[in-house]
Amino acid sequence: MKMDSQMVMDFAQVSKTYGKVKALEDITLNLAKGSSVALVGHNGAGKSTLIKLILGLIKPSSGRVRVFRQEPTSGAFNPLRCKIGYLPEQCLFQKSLTGRETLIFYAQLKGLKAGKFNDSLERVDLAAAADRKVGTYSKGMRQRLGVAQALLGAPELLVLDEPTSGLDPIARQNIYKIIGEEKERGASVLISSHVLTELDDRIDQVAILNKGKLTAMGTIPILRRKVKMKSEIILSAPKLVIEQIEKSVGTPRDCTRKRDGVLSISCDPENKIAILEKIMVFGAGIENIEIQEPSLELVYNAYSNSNIGGAQDV
Amino acid sequence: MSRILVLAKKEVRDGYRNRWIILMTLVLATLALVLSLLGSAPVGTTNISPLAVTVVSLSSLSIFFIPLIALLLSYDSIVGEEERGTLTLLLSHPISKTSITLGKFLGQFLILSFVIVVGYGAAVLALSFGGDIAIDQLQWSIFFKLLYSSILLGGVFLALGILLSICTKDRGTAAAYAIGLWLLFVVLFDMALLGVLSSTGSSFISDEAAKWIMLSNPADAYRMFNLAGSSDTAVLSGMSGLRDDQGVPNGALLSLLCAWIVVPLMASCILFQRKSI
Numbered sequence: 355m356k357m358d359s360q361m362v363m364d365f366a367q368v369s370k371t372y373g374k375v376k377a378l379e380d381i382t383l384n385l386a387k388g389s390s391v392a393l394v395g396h397n398g399a400g401k402s403t404l405i406k407l408i409l410g411l412i413k414p415s416s417g418r419v420r421v422f423r424q425e426p427t428s429g430a431f432n433p434l435r436c437k438i439g440y441l442p443e444q445c446l447f448q449k450s451l452t453g454r455e456t457l458i459f460y461a462q463l464k465g466l467k468a469g470k471f472n473d474s475l476e477r478v479d480l481a482a483a484a485d486r487k488v489g490t491y492s493k494g495m496r497q498r499l500g501v502a503q504a505l506l507g508a509p510e511l512l513v514l515d516e517p518t519s520g521l522d523p524i525a526r527q528n529i530y531k532i533i534g535e536e537k538e539r540g541a542s543v544l545i546s547s548h549v550l551t552e553l554d555d556r557i558d559q560v561a562i563l564n565k566g567k568l569t570a571m572g573t574i575p576i577l578r579r580k581v582k583m584k585s586e587i588i589l590s591a592p593k594l595v596i597e598q599i600e601k602s603v604g605t606p607r608d609c610t611r612k613r614d615g616v617l618s619i620s621c622d623p624e625n626k627i628a629i630l631e632k633i634m635v636f637g638a639g640i641e642n643i644e645i646q647e648p649s650l651e652l653v654y655n656a657y658s659n660s661n662i663g664g665a666q667d668v
Numbered sequence: 669m670s671r672i673l674v675l676a677k678k679e680v681r682d683g684y685r686n687r688w689i690i691l692m693t694l695v696l697a698t699l700a701l702v703l704s705l706l707g708s709a710p711v712g713t714t715n716i717s718p719l720a721v722t723v724v725s726l727s728s729l730s731i732f733f734i735p736l737i738a739l740l741l742s743y744d745s746i747v748g749e750e751e752r753g754t755l756t757l758l759l760s761h762p763i764s765k766t767s768i769t770l771g772k773f774l775g776q777f778l779i780l781s782f783v784i785v786v787g788y789g790a791a792v793l794a795l796s797f798g799g800d801i802a803i804d805q806l807q808w809s810i811f812f813k814l815l816y817s818s819i820l821l822g823g824v825f826l827a828l829g830i831l832l833s834i835c836t837k838d839r840g841t842a843a844a845y846a847i848g849l850w851l852l853f854v855v856l857f858d859m860a861l862l863g864v865l866s867s868t869g870s871s872f873i874s875d876e877a878a879k880w881i882m883l884s885n886p887a888d889a890y891r892m893f894n895l896a897g898s899s900d901t902a903v904l905s906g907m908s909g910l911r912d913d914q915g916v917p918n919g920a921l922l923s924l925l926c927a928w929i930v931v932p933l934m935a936s937c938i939l940f941q942r943k944s945i
Contacts, residue, residue, distance in 0.1 A: 372944075409760045411945045435762040446752040448678070450685035462674040463761040487685075503757075513760075 360387045361420070362511050362542040363408060368417030370403050377403040379566045381417070387510075390533065390543035394550050394654060395563030401546040402443065404563070405515055408544070409440060421511065436464050439509030441500045443516050443546075449489030453480055453499050456488060457506065466507045477532060478502045479525075493520045501529060505536070512536055514545040518552050530554040550654040562657045570657045575623075581656040583648030584620040587629065591615065595639035602632050615641075623647070671763045672771040679775025683741075689779055692737050696787030703729055704795050720901050722795060723814045726788060727894035727901075730818045731887050735825040735850055738780055742829030743846040744839045745772045746940065751839055756945060765940040773830055773933060780822040785815060810901060817893050820925040824886045825850075827932035834939050857885045883916060886928040893921040 363385040370378040378400045385391050393401050406412045407419050410426025421438075424431045447456045457471045475484045478498035488496065497520055504512060512533070518526040533543050534556040547553060553560065553574070560577060562570040570577055591599070596617045600609050603619060610618050621629050626645070633640070683689045704722040746768075749755040758768060792811060828849060836842040861882055864873070873881070882888045895905040896915060 406756070406945065409756070411756060411759055432762050432764070435760060438760060440757060440760040442753045442757045444753040445757060447754065448682055450682050451678075455681070459674065459678050460757075460761070463671060463758075463763055465671075465762065 361385065362387050362422065363544065364418075364420040364423075365404075365407075366418040366420075368407065368414045368419055370400075370407065370412065371415045376566050378407075378414075381568050383561060383568060383571070385511075385542050385544060387542055388537055388540050389558045390537055390545070390556065391559040391561055392553050392557045393544060393546040393561050393563060394553070395546075395548065396658065397548060399548075399563040400566040401548075401563060402515065403566075405440075405513055405544075405546065408511075408513055409438070410435075436507060437510040439504035439506065439512045439541075441504040441512075441514045441517055443519075445496070445500045447488045447496065447499065450487060452485050452487055453491070453495075453502075454484045456499060457503060460503050461506050464507050471502075471506075474502045474505060477505070479528065494522060494525055497521055498525065498529075501532065505532070508539065508541070510541055512541055512543045512545075514543070516547055517545055518547065519549075526552065527554075530556050533557075551649065551651055562654065564658050574653075577653050577657070578648055579623055581648075581653050582622070583652060583656065585623045585626050585648065586646040587619045587621065587626070587633070588612070588644040588646065589617055589619075589633065590641040591617070591636070591639050592641075595636050599633055599636060602635070603629055671761075672767045672774060675763070675768060675771025676775035676778065679772060680778055683775075683779040688741070689783060692783045693787045693790075696733065696737075696783055697790040699729055699733065700726055700788050700791030701794055704791055719792070719808075719811055722792060723810050723894060724901050724905050726791070726814055727818075727891065730814075730821060730894075731891055732854055734780075734784070734818055734822045735854055735887065737783070738776075738822040738825035739829045739832075739846040739850055741776050741780065742772070742826045743832055743842045745776070745830050746833040747836050747839055747842050748833070750945075759945065766937045769830060769834075769933065769936050769940055773826060776826050776830075777819075777823055780826065781819045784818050784822060788815060788818070814894055817890055817922070817925070820922070820929070821886060821890045824925060824928040824932075825853075827929045827936070831932045831936045831939070834936050834943060853885055853887050858882075858888065879916070883921070883924060886925055889921045889924045889928075892916060893918060893925075 361384045363383075365381050365383040368378060368381045369376065381400075381404065383391075383404075393404060395401050403412070407414055408421055408426060410421070410428075410431055413427050419426055421431070422434045424434055451459070453475065454471060457474055458468070461467075461469070461471065472481065472484070475481045478501050480495060480498055480502065483491065483495060488499065491499065497517070501514070501517060504514060514533075517529050517533075521529065533545070533554075537543060537556070543557075545557070550560070555574075558573065559571060560574055561568055562577075570580070572580070589596075589599070593615060596611065596615065599617065603609060608620050610620075612618050619629060630643075633643070703725040706725075744751075746755065749758060759765070763771075788811075829846060832842050832845050832849065836845060861878075865878060883892060894901060896902050
């Protein structure tokens, strides 16, 4: 853990209840300067509540929330809001304004200098549509405009609620590219998503929320290991070679012949290299090797459906 | 303060972009023109100012129309933002809830003022150019009274609309309440009061009390201000029979209208703070 002073966002045992409903329970989570965390959970897992706490729109029922070392609901936090870039989950901008006018409006609210914001629009590929009314935009374009809005004024903390929903793969990659650039600039990024597979390697940490509780936190590889998912090695080779490999690798229950000439070996991720070494002895005989890591979706399901691990021991 | 203006500016821009301003101005001007032409026809040659006739007609129009357009303009101020998902975004900016409320109100107030001044102004100008009265002979003071009291009346219902938009959970409900509010103040209140006064129950209500009950309705305060406020309009509208003690000073009526703006706005600010986002 880094020093406290470098924490852009710091949650300590935060709970939030609405009446009898526990929206968030005992959340301890922090975000260091220049790092990124993805908040993953089903709809209703508490992602939006957590984001509202960060923005100071609601007060925690118990626990302590600090953003830029201030309590977000306090009056002293107000000027610090300029340092936050926020993209709401679903955001329908005023249809009658153009994309550029929308950006200018939010820039003025942040107290930024007036300008044309060509660069901002360029960055999300909206330069050509800048002076068209938002009403004519497609869903993806509106989402990109939202991202451009969040990036206004080079914020130190980016809070993006489902930034890639409704985007095609290329636009999604572009968003992650921007997130990467923002991190390099020194910004901290918190993004939420309900689709784990949409996450990208540029995200340092993943926090999995399930029914208001933080069920897991860590890098993607660590999460994979903790849940004890098997990696799968799939190789194609002539029948004879396959039989030899099966013997050499040992434990036959891990090996399944999928069809003629294709063998699948499932193994613990940490044994993967050792097994590969054994296989490579047969080098020339092997036609193809493919390694499948447990998909993020499987990891996510494992965490959502059982009570593996806790957030503390990462 | 500057952020209130930013918000007001956006509100105004949105108003002319979606053609709301131009449409309402045209509707108001047309209605005003028709009413004044019809209204001035039977006067013939009297020594009553033709503008007074127009003002009496227009103030009757205002009582129905201005609360309606004001409520239309403001009923979804906050709840609309909430439904579009932009309210959390707005609140994540360094702007207080009070500033948001005041910014919205200011923008809508400017729009409504423009609509009223241009709409009624156009009608009166058309009338004076078409008619045989020179502009400099018109009694401008009663027209200006009509203008600023109409704007105040609009302000009252803007403030009430904003209050509605904060108390309701979705736009549909807000719209329903807006219509209800309009009916209550503009139609039902007077009917109920008239019913009570013409029944035997009236003996329990003193003249003085009846007067103040009536004036607690901003629409009636507005009517009183325009109809009984000058001798010309009073004659035309049958208000000249009022005894001295039945009249209410114009200052009191204007303060009443202003209070109807300030109190709902303050309530809006307080309830907005408490609203769960």
